[in-house]
Amino acid sequence: MKKPEPPAFSEKLVEMSWDPVTRIVGSLGIHTKIDFAKRRVAECYSTSSIFRGYSVFMRGKDPRDAHQITSRICGICGDNHATCAVYAQNMAFGIVPPRLAEWIINLGEAAEYMFDHNLYQDNLVGVDFCEHIVRETNPGVWEKAEKTEAPNAAIHGHRTIADIMRSLNPFEGSSYLEALQMSRLTREMFCLMEGRHVHPSTLIPGGVGTVPSVQIFNDYLVRLLRYIDFLKRCVPMHDDLFDFFYEALPGYEEVGRRRILLGCWGAFQNPDHCDFRYETMSKWGREMFVTPGIVVDGKLLTDDLVEINLGMRILLGSSFYDDWDGAEKFVTHDPLGNPIDQRHPWNQTTTPRPQKRDFGKNYTWVMSPRWFDQKSGDHLALDSGGGPLARFWVTALAGKVDMNYVKATGQSVKIHFPKTANHGETEMEWHIPKWSNTLERDRARTYFQAYAAGAALYFVEQALQEVYAGNLKVSTPFKVPQEAIGCGFHEAVRGMLSHHVVIQKGRIANYHPYPPTPWNASPRDSLGTPGPYEDAVMNSPLFEESAPDKFKGIDIMRTVRSFDPCLPCGVHLYLGNGRVVERRHAPMFGAQDG
Amino acid sequence: MNEAPSELDILWITAGLGCDGDTISITAATQPSLEDIVRGIIPGLPKVNFRNPVLARENGDEFMNFFHRAAAGDSGPFMLVVEGSIPNEKNKTEGFWAGFGTDRVTGQPIKTCDWIDALAPKAWAVVAAGTCAAYGGIHAMEGNPTGCMGLPDYLGWDWKSKAGLPIVNVPGCPVQPDNFMEILLYLLRQFVGKAPMIQLDEMLRPTWLFSETVHEGCDRGGYYEQGDFTLEYGTKPCIVKLGCWGPVVQCNVGKRGWINGIGGCPNVGGICIGCTMPGFPDKFMSFMDQPPGSMLSSQAIQTYGHAIRALRAFTKASMNKEPPGRRRPAPEVAAS
Numbered sequence: 001m002k003k004p005e006p007p008a009f010s011e012k013l014v015e016m017s018w019d020p021v022t023r024i025v026g027s028l029g030i031h032t033k034i035d036f037a038k039r040r041v042a043e044c045y046s047t048s049s050i051f052r053g054y055s056v057f058m059r060g061k062d063p064r065d066a067h068q069i070t071s072r073i074c075g076i077c078g079d080n081h082a083t084c085a086v087y088a089q090n091m092a093f094g095i096v097p098p099r100l101a102e103w104i105i106n107l108g109e110a111a112e113y114m115f116d117h118n119l120y121q122d123n124l125v126g127v128d129f130c131e132h133i134v135r136e137t138n139p140g141v142w143e144k145a146e147k148t149e150a151p152n153a154a155i156h157g158h159r160t161i162a163d164i165m166r167s168l169n170p171f172e173g174s175s176y177l178e179a180l181q182m183s184r185l186t187r188e189m190f191c192l193m194e195g196r197h198v199h200p201s202t203l204i205p206g207g208v209g210t211v212p213s214v215q216i217f218n219d220y221l222v223r224l225l226r227y228i229d230f231l232k233r234c235v236p237m238h239d240d241l242f243d244f245f246y247e248a249l250p251g252y253e254e255v256g257r258r259r260i261l262l263g264c265w266g267a268f269q270n271p272d273h274c275d276f277r278y279e280t281m282s283k284w285g286r287e288m289f290v291t292p293g294i295v296v297d298g299k300l301l302t303d304d305l306v307e308i309n310l311g312m313r314i315l316l317g318s319s320f321y322d323d324w325d326g327a328e329k330f331v332t333h334d335p336l337g338n339p340i341d342q343r344h345p346w347n348q349t350t351t352p353r354p355q356k357r358d359f360g361k362n363y364t365w366v367m368s369p370r371w372f373d374q375k376s377g378d379h380l381a382l383d384s385g386g387g388p389l390a391r392f393w394v395t396a397l398a399g400k401v402d403m404n405y406v407k408a409t410g411q412s413v414k415i416h417f418p419k420t421a422n423h424g425e426t427e428m429e430w431h432i433p434k435w436s437n438t439l440e441r442d443r444a445r446t447y448f449q450a451y452a453a454g455a456a457l458y459f460v461e462q463a464l465q466e467v468y469a470g471n472l473k474v475s476t477p478f479k480v481p482q483e484a485i486g487c488g489f490h491e492a493v494r495g496m497l498s499h500h501v502v503i504q505k506g507r508i509a510n511y512h513p514y515p516p517t518p519w520n521a522s523p524r525d526s527l528g529t530p531g532p533y534e535d536a537v538m539n540s541p542l543f544e545e546s547a548p549d550k551f552k553g554i555d556i557m558r559t560v561r562s563f564d565p566c567l568p569c570g571v572h573l574y575l576g577n578g579r580v581v582e583r584r585h586a587p588m589f590g591a592q593d594g
Numbered sequence: 595m596n597e598a599p600s601e602l603d604i605l606w607i608t609a610g611l612g613c614d615g616d617t618i619s620i621t622a623a624t625q626p627s628l629e630d631i632v633r634g635i636i637p638g639l640p641k642v643n644f645r646n647p648v649l650a651r652e653n654g655d656e657f658m659n660f661f662h663r664a665a666a667g668d669s670g671p672f673m674l675v676v677e678g679s680i681p682n683e684k685n686k687t688e689g690f691w692a693g694f695g696t697d698r699v700t701g702q703p704i705k706t707c708d709w710i711d712a713l714a715p716k717a718w719a720v721v722a723a724g725t726c727a728a729y730g731g732i733h734a735m736e737g738n739p740t741g742c743m744g745l746p747d748y749l750g751w752d753w754k755s756k757a758g759l760p761i762v763n764v765p766g767c768p769v770q771p772d773n774f775m776e777i778l779l780y781l782l783r784q785f786v787g788k789a790p791m792i793q794l795d796e797m798l799r800p801t802w803l804f805s806e807t808v809h810e811g812c813d814r815g816g817y818y819e820q821g822d823f824t825l826e827y828g829t830k831p832c833i834v835k836l837g838c839w840g841p842v843v844q845c846n847v848g849k850r851g852w853i854n855g856i857g858g859c860p861n862v863g864g865i866c867i868g869c870t871m872p873g874f875p876d877k878f879m880s881f882m883d884q885p886p887g888s889m890l891s892s893q894a895i896q897t898y899g900h901a902i903r904a905l906r907a908f909t910k911a912s913m914n915k916e917p918p919g920r921r922r923p924a925p926e927v928a929a930s
Binding site for chain 1: 608609611612614615616618619621622624628629632633647648651652653654655658678686688689690691692693694695696701702703731733735736738739740767768826827830833836847851852853854856857858859862863864866869875879880882
């Protein structure tokens with residue numbers, strides 16, 4: 001396959017890299033060429049500089065260990081991996097956990113969303129919006145912020161937008177410090193359900209080892225209510241902050257904007273429907289409490305997990321691996337008889353090939369997952385919108401979720417909270433935004449904390465009903481089959497997550513996890529399509545006021561961080577001592593044989 | 595040193611083969627919390643400049659300059675913390691397994707190993723955060739392509755910092771939040787001359803946290819003693835037959851809990867898979883099989899345990915009855 005040539009240009013570009021991009025999990029580098037005359041990013045390359053080799057060293061291991069091993073993929077959402085692995089194990093082993101076990105897992109995962117989004121939003125992303133940074137990069141915006149009253153001041157207590165920004169200063173501001181504390185409270189909730197954070201101790205195929213009691217659910221509930229009380233202040237504060245940016249910097253909606261290409265693989269199983277059989281996956285997938293689906297240009301393309309599964313393709317093009325074209329085909333057909341592509345995770349063979357980084361050739365350890373759309377014939381470079389944006393968008397459009405506190409309406413999601421210590425009953429509503437851009441990814445992250453909290457209220461009630469009825473079983477016994485396949489679909493905090501396993505002779509023959517970051521941080525694929533970070537940064541306007549020699553790349557950083565990168569890998573961007581490159585064409589970054 | 599230095603940089607490299615889970619974990623700590631240290635809340639400690647990529651305000655080169663300056667000998671005293679296992683970069687012809695920052699001259703990633711080579715000799719102390727950095731951990735599992743190892747395997751088990759400290763290993767996958775921060779606090783006190791040399795065992799673990807086994811502090815120890823073992827997850831008795839390695843694993847999590855006393859492993863129903871141990875993970879897999887060594891001990895305890903349980907049941911039944919005489923007197927018959 002031949003990549004198309006990049007567009008010719010003849011401007012003065014400055015090469016700037018940020019390596020590592022800090023305040024994310026993992027090692028990510030962002031390498032750009034910036035056109036300061038037009039204040040735009042002309043080119044962007046996303047790199048990851050770490051390889052560990054899970055798919056390699058898991059071969060031949062006991063399939064029962066998959067959740068314990070894969071949890072270690074990620075240090076902030078390891079439990080999402082463990083959960084997804086358990087879903088895949090359940091399918092492969094042919095077992096269904098007792099209902100109470102599903103409520104416990106849902107409660108654990110809800111706490112993870114609450115913890116992680118909160119910590120990431122106010123301790124990592126929030127710093128990009130804090131006083132120190134805004135003063136430095138956009139003195140004009142800072143001045144305006146000082147004069148702008150916060151519309152929701154009466155609720156959150158910050159009189160001006162500048163006060164909100166001050167509260168986000170690292171290790172000083174009140175919002176920053178409060179987020180650290182709330183992230184501990186939500187991690188306690190998590191540990192009540194899954195034992196340890198971030199690598200859970202009590203998840204197992206067929207259920208959990210957690211000992212259910214009235215006590216653990218009450219302990220969870222009282223903490224949840226404290227967190228909801230906090231959210232009633234936190235969500236309006238973020239609304240004020242993000243709305244202000246649109247107002248202070250007209251055109252900011254273009255920052256980090258890309259085509260609406262969102263994927264969500266669904267979260268929170270519904271034990272009334274889920275039997276973990278592949279044959280019925282389309283049906284029970286639609287019953288999940290976050291609906292799985294793909295949104296293209298604002299339309300829901302599918303909400304069918306089987307269709308989602310069949311469309312997965314892993315492309316190379318710019319990654320440090322050997323191709324697996326002629327390698328073993330583990331799965332020719334799915335259990336429904338549909339053919340499975342050689343480039344599907346079930347059939348992938350991972351062979352790392354370490355080499356020099358070369359932006360004209362291969363430059364990253366991340367591969368390029370794409371979703372093959374049968375109708376258009378396109379390999380879509382889906383992104384997760386940082387997780388919440390895709391989850392909300394799909395769930396809102398599908399209009400199926402209704403769990404008392406959280407309701408999807410077809411164009412929005414409503415969240416209703418009971419009264420808490422300092423605030424009365426509160427309704428929040430997330431509306432489908434006009435753009436898939438930096439600020440809307442960030443806004444959705446705040447609202448999804450509320451979604452997860454509302455869902456948790458519902459799950460606690462369901463769990464207590466089981467306990468009151470004496471249904472205390474939380475695990476289902478199983479045997480590992482000699483030959484089997486399985487797949488799990490879930491939402492990691494930052495987006496779509498899948499695990500695919502092939503079992504032969506009772507051992508793992510092939511295992512491929514696809515977390516959100518390979519989707520989001522992927523490089524140019526063999527067809528020449530850039531990955532979502534690259535695509536969102538390229539052509540993004542720059543609103544930073546600093547001169548080139550003092551340039552921080554704040555708009556680029558906000559964009560990359562809006563995706564909530566979690567590579568245990570990296571993005572690199574430097575500036576300040578940027579090297580000026582004058583070129584008429586850019587073929588050196590272009591054509592490449594796939 | 596006559597006058598104790600008043601400032602210390604903590605240079606934290608997360609670019610081993612890891613998951614950043616140890617950095618995330620310490621944000622959960624409260625005894626002390628990270629902000630207690632960074633904001634100088636605890637009396638008598640040096641001013642700490644915490645340089646960790648997950649939490650830094652600075653980005654890219656601005657962030658990397660802290661490390662470049664230290665490598666060039668242009669910084670004040672610093673503690674080097676390494677998270678993630680150390681790859682063998684010599685088992686291939688080109689490229690890299692782990693890099694941290696970009697070399698300004700070659701445009702290639704700077705290998706994590708090169709950073710360790712440059713920084714360790716200049717560091718006041720070197721700390722391995724988590725089992726990966728301490729012993730290799732999950733990424734050093736049999737069949738791995740990277741040939742990775744722990745920091746003492748890389749630098750040498752007898753390695754000493756220029757201040758005479760051995761490598762300080764803080765195992766755990768990830769580190770228990772308060773364990774790590776407590777060790778950090780100890781080292782900061784040692785740095786200003788207020789605490790003696792940190793006590794480490796032969797595997798370089800702080801002795802006061804890692805000398806007891808999980809079993810010695812386990813909530814389920816009483817069930818074990820009474821020979822009461824479960825074969826079903828989610829129940830209360832001892833889970834050694836489900837694969838728990840607690841009886842031989844040196845770790846305090848069962849007793850300390852995971853965060854503010856909540857959570858843990860066997861105490862809350864999860865088997866101990868030995869994640870603090872040098873033999874992790876290979877020697878503990880398949881995790882869900884009963885540890886071979888426990889077959890004999892659990893068998894032996896059953897005879898004694900069942901007898902004791904029966905006797906206790908008898909005593910317990912007796913203790914569940916109130917002493918005689920505690921009853922309301924019968925109503926007096928009204929005089930006619």
